[in-house]
Amino acid sequence: MDEHPVRLVVEDDLRRNRLTVFFRLILAIPHLIWAFLWTIAVFFASIANWFVTLIAGRPATSLHGFMCSYIRYLLHLYAYLWLVANPYPGFVGEVGEYPIDIKLPPPAPQPRLKTLFRILLALPALALAGALGGSGGFGFTRSRSTRSYSYNSSGLGFVIAVLGWFASLVRGSMPKGLRDAGAYGLGYYAQAAAYTLLVTDRYPNADPTAILTDVASPPVHPVHLVGDAHDLRRSRVTVFFRLLLALPHIFWIVLWTIAAIVVSILNWFVTLFTGTPGAAFHRFLSRYVRYGLHLNAFIFLTANPFPGFTGTEGTYPLDLVLPPRARQNRWKTGFRVLLAVPAFAVNSALGGSLVLAAFFTWFVALIRGSAPWGLRNLSAYALRYGAQLNAYLYLLTDAYPHASPLEGAEPEQVHEAADIAA
Amino acid sequence: MTPRLAARSAIVAVLAAVWAISAYLLWQSKVPSSLHLPHLDPHAYFTNAELHAVASFARIEDLLFWATTVAQVAALVIYARFGARWARESAAGPLGTGMLLGMLGFALVWAVELPFGVVDLWWQRRHHISNVGYVAYLFGDWFGLGGEFVFLCFALAIVMGLARRFRQHWWIGAAPAFVGLALLFAFIGPYLTPTHRLQDPSLRAIARQLEVKEHTGHVPIDVEDVRDVTSLPNAEAMGIGPSRRVVLWDTLVDGRFTQPELRVVIAHELGHLARNHIWKAVGWYALFAFPGAFLIALATRRRGGMGQPAAVPVSLLVLVLLGLLALPLENAISRHREAEADWLALRTTHDPAAATALFRRFVPTTLDEPDPSTADYLLLENHPTIMQRIAMAKAYATSAAQSP
Numbered sequence: 046m047d048e049h050p051v052r053l054v055v056e057d058d059l060r061r062n063r064l065t066v067f068f069r070l071i072l073a074i075p076h077l078i079w080a081f082l083w084t085i086a087v088f089f090a091s092i093a094n095w096f097v098t099l100i101a102g103r104p105a106t107s108l109h110g111f112m113c114s115y116i117r118y119l120l121h122l123y124a125y126l127w128l129v130a131n132p133y134p135g136f137v138g139e140v141g142e143y144p145i146d147i148k149l150p151p152p153a154p155q156p157r158l159k160t161l162f163r164i165l166l167a168l169p170a171l172a173l174a175g176a177l178g179g180s181g182g183f184g185f186t187r188s189r190s191t192r193s194y195s196y197n198s199s200g201l202g203f204v205i206a207v208l209g210w211f212a213s214l215v216r217g218s219m220p221k222g223l224r225d226a227g228a229y230g231l232g233y234y235a236q237a238a239a240y241t242l243l244v245t246d247r248y249p250n251a252d253p254t255a256i257l258t259d260v261a262s263p264p265v266h267p268v269h270l271v272g273d274a275h276d277l278r279r280s281r282v283t284v285f286f287r288l289l290l291a292l293p294h295i296f297w298i299v300l301w302t303i304a305a306i307v308v309s310i311l312n313w314f315v316t317l318f319t320g321t322p323g324a325a326f327h328r329f330l331s332r333y334v335r336y337g338l339h340l341n342a343f344i345f346l347t348a349n350p351f352p353g354f355t356g357t358e359g360t361y362p363l364d365l366v367l368p369p370r371a372r373q374n375r376w377k378t379g380f381r382v383l384l385a386v387p388a389f390a391v392n393s394a395l396g397g398s399l400v401l402a403a404f405f406t407w408f409v410a411l412i413r414g415s416a417p418w419g420l421r422n423l424s425a426y427a428l429r430y431g432a433q434l435n436a437y438l439y440l441l442t443d444a445y446p447h448a449s450p451l452e453g454a455e456p457e458q459v460h461e462a463a464d465i466a467a
Numbered sequence: 468m469t470p471r472l473a474a475r476s477a478i479v480a481v482l483a484a485v486w487a488i489s490a491y492l493l494w495q496s497k498v499p500s501s502l503h504l505p506h507l508d509p510h511a512y513f514t515n516a517e518l519h520a521v522a523s524f525a526r527i528e529d530l531l532f533w534a535t536t537v538a539q540v541a542a543l544v545i546y547a548r549f550g551a552r553w554a555r556e557s558a559a560g561p562l563g564t565g566m567l568l569g570m571l572g573f574a575l576v577w578a579v580e581l582p583f584g585v586v587d588l589w590w591q592r593r594h595h596i597s598n599v600g601y602v603a604y605l606f607g608d609w610f611g612l613g614g615e616f617v618f619l620c621f622a623l624a625i626v627m628g629l630a631r632r633f634r635q636h637w638w639i640g641a642a643p644a645f646v647g648l649a650l651l652f653a654f655i656g657p658y659l660t661p662t663h664r665l666q667d668p669s670l671r672a673i674a675r676q677l678e679v680k681e682h683t684g685h686v687p688i689d690v691e692d693v694r695d696v697t698s699l700p701n702a703e704a705m706g707i708g709p710s711r712r713v714v715l716w717d718t719l720v721d722g723r724f725t726q727p728e729l730r731v732v733i734a735h736e737l738g739h740l741a742r743n744h745i746w747k748a749v750g751w752y753a754l755f756a757f758p759g760a761f762l763i764a765l766a767t768r769r770r771g772g773m774g775q776p777a778a779v780p781v782s783l784l785v786l787v788l789l790g791l792l793a794l795p796l797e798n799a800i801s802r803h804r805e806a807e808a809d810w811l812a813l814r815t816t817h818d819p820a821a822a823t824a825l826f827r828r829f830v831p832t833t834l835d836e837p838d839p840s841t842a843d844y845l846l847l848e849n850h851p852t853i854m855q856r857i858a859m860a861k862a863y864a865t866s867a868a869q870s871p
Binding site for chain 2: 280282283285286288289290292293296339349350351352353354355360361362
């Protein structure tokens with residue numbers, strides 16, 4: 046596939062200044078006011094640009110430049126707010142002067158039909174950008190008094206900002222996983238904004254590897270995905286009835302979860318006292334975690350076939366590699382649930398994106414009989430993180446879930462990637 | 468005749484005899500065999516307008532029944548022929564793949580039946596029988612399908628699990644398992660039905676009197692709120708043992724029926740419990756479950772038996788065809804039970820006039836044909852016809868007048 050014309054550039058070194066981190070939100074106030082004013086101007090300019098593009102078949106050069114500056118400026122500002130970058134950003138969206146930057150295409154002819162329906166076409170991408178950003182994902186809470194359901198969840202960007210704030214204050218640097226996740230969210234936002242504001246007619250691509258092209262992969266996590274990622278074929282019939290077809294599995298996993306909770310409590314005691322999980326417990330919980338991944342991959346349309354009920358390794362196209370039983374740090378074991386709380390927050394935020402990705406994939410797969418590559422990879426990222434969290438929580442490993450959207454790579458591959466980036 | 472064949476014939480003969488004796492015992496009824504039901508002319512009880520209205524309603528309902536049945540069978544024939552191809556969409560092993568194929572078969576039937584269901588809803592709404600909105604119907608039907616999927620998977624897990632262990636003899640173990648499930652559902656059914664206690668003190672007092680007369684012991688009388696869904700009046704006896712109860716739909720106690728008529732209804736439902744009709748229904752189910760399961764086992768042999776997922780689409784077709792073939796017999800058994808409950812209600816209340824009034828009122832409120840065609844009678848009527856019920860009330864009145 047061609048490279049997307051909107052390209053994220055990441056030159057951040059992960060170092061953070063504790064003082065500016067501590068006061069980050071207050072420091073950003075002038076920018077927030079400026080961004081608000083700029084957004085009002087962009088609103089009117091985008092209407093003018095839409096008419097120009099519709100009539101002339103290409104955006105006006107001056108308006109195009111204005112939109113590019115706005116997108117770039119917001120990218121810098123969000124990168125600053127989410128702690129994805131360290132320096133205080135400029136106010137005009139300067140090109141190439143910020144560690145998290147964006148390359149935008151020059152004005153080019155655009156099909157008028159796409160332009161005509163641009164705002165409608167952009168809605169799914171904007172919703173996904175919202176879930177990956179700070180405004181929220183999917184989630185429902187029921188209010189007892191009103192018996193109504195409301196939209197109530199934090200987006201990935203917000204969670205990254207909160208967790209990154211604590212981590213940066215303590216360590217003086219941003220965890221790479223969180224930084225990469227934030228950069229991914231920003232990259233997708235930039236693509237969605239560029240599409241909406243007629244900077245390009247290329248639809249945003251949610252594929253993390255395509256957005257984070259010049260970011261080094263993290264080391265391989267002991268819990269990672271394997272399988273044929275390129276099998277995008279989806280059976281329309283099973284897609285249409287997907288949720289209903291999953292019902293027996295949902296009943297089954299509820300029963301299994303009850304057993305898994307009991308076993309994991311026993312396993313916690315065993316691991317705490319002996320330093321190593323019980324062999325039978327480890328096998329049982331490995332199957333449970335793998336089954337959960339198979340089932341979620343089916344429900345969220347990340348894979349096609351109806352999964353088995355036993356979580357057997359090698360039986361599903363999207364499979365999970367889990368580590369063998371090994372010694373674990375007792376401190377980490379003792380406080381496992383508390384330590385998992387930040388990962389829960391990230392997982393919850395990714396869950397919103399996962400639901401949205403599945404929702405859009407459902408329509409696309411019904412029409413085309415295949416899943417979009419970008420959404421498939423976004424879903425795989427969310428599922429991988431969920432599986433890593435489960436493996437951590439159920440004491441299959443003491444390796445903390447890695448929030449980077451990129452698959453892990455062997456050290457030599459990481460070095461090669463770094464060399465290429467350099 | 469070889470000894471092996473002779474032994475088989477003897478086993479079959481013994482099983483047939485056991486079946487026949489069981490059926491005979493289950494068929495026993497309190498309705499006097501000498502009771503003669505007079506032939507009554509519907510025009511003597513209903514106005515021409517009423518008869519015209521129910522005939523017009525039934526015409527489309529009959530048409531929809533036949534259209535739905537034909538579409539269902541056609542869909543399942545096609546699915547039995549080609550459905551096994553969907554096995555490639557599964558990574559679940561034989562059992563899970565069988566479940567997937569079973570669910571897809573049901574999904575196909577659902578999709579085929581849906582347009583007829585919508586037309587039926589339109590027809591019922593037009594006649595003020597149903598209050599369900601179209602969107603609610605579509606979503607409700609969708610979620611209902613989910614429940615069917617879960618039960619189907621459970622059933623297939625039992626059948627396929629047994630078939631993989633016992634090959635073609637799976638039906639010997641599966642039939643008792645399903646009878647056990649039927650008993651379980653008969654027991655828990657009342658707990659799954661949202662109801663509330665009957666508030667009307669006079670009706671509760673009537674129910675207590677009837678309990679004593681029918682020797683049922685204490686049976687709670689509950690009310691189920693269905694007004695948002697339908698205007699049809701109905702009542703049912705549910706449960707076994709401690710879960711027994713009589714459930715009246717709120718459409719029955721909304722003022723359209725008089726107290727003597729409601730007395731007949733409660734006596735009828737208590738009659739079901741007094742004569743252990745729910746146990747007997749499970750008994751009948753058991754009598755059909757064994758040969759039914761055997762026939763499915765026989766029909767699926769060419770696809771490798773029920774242990775193989777490829778046999779599942781065929782089994783669905785056979786199941787539906789057997790159900791259709793058994794429908795006249797099932798309806799006859801059901802009518803027989805209902806007639807007995809009617810008779811017990813007459814004997815308990817000694818009020819044939821109220822029973823007649825009740826049955827007459829059913830025609831305008833339910834749009835049931837008082838005297839349907841033979842085909843409708845055999846395939847659709849699981850209660851005696853309105854005219855048969857009125858005739859029984861008349862026969863009771865005559866016999867009561869003649870007795871000293």
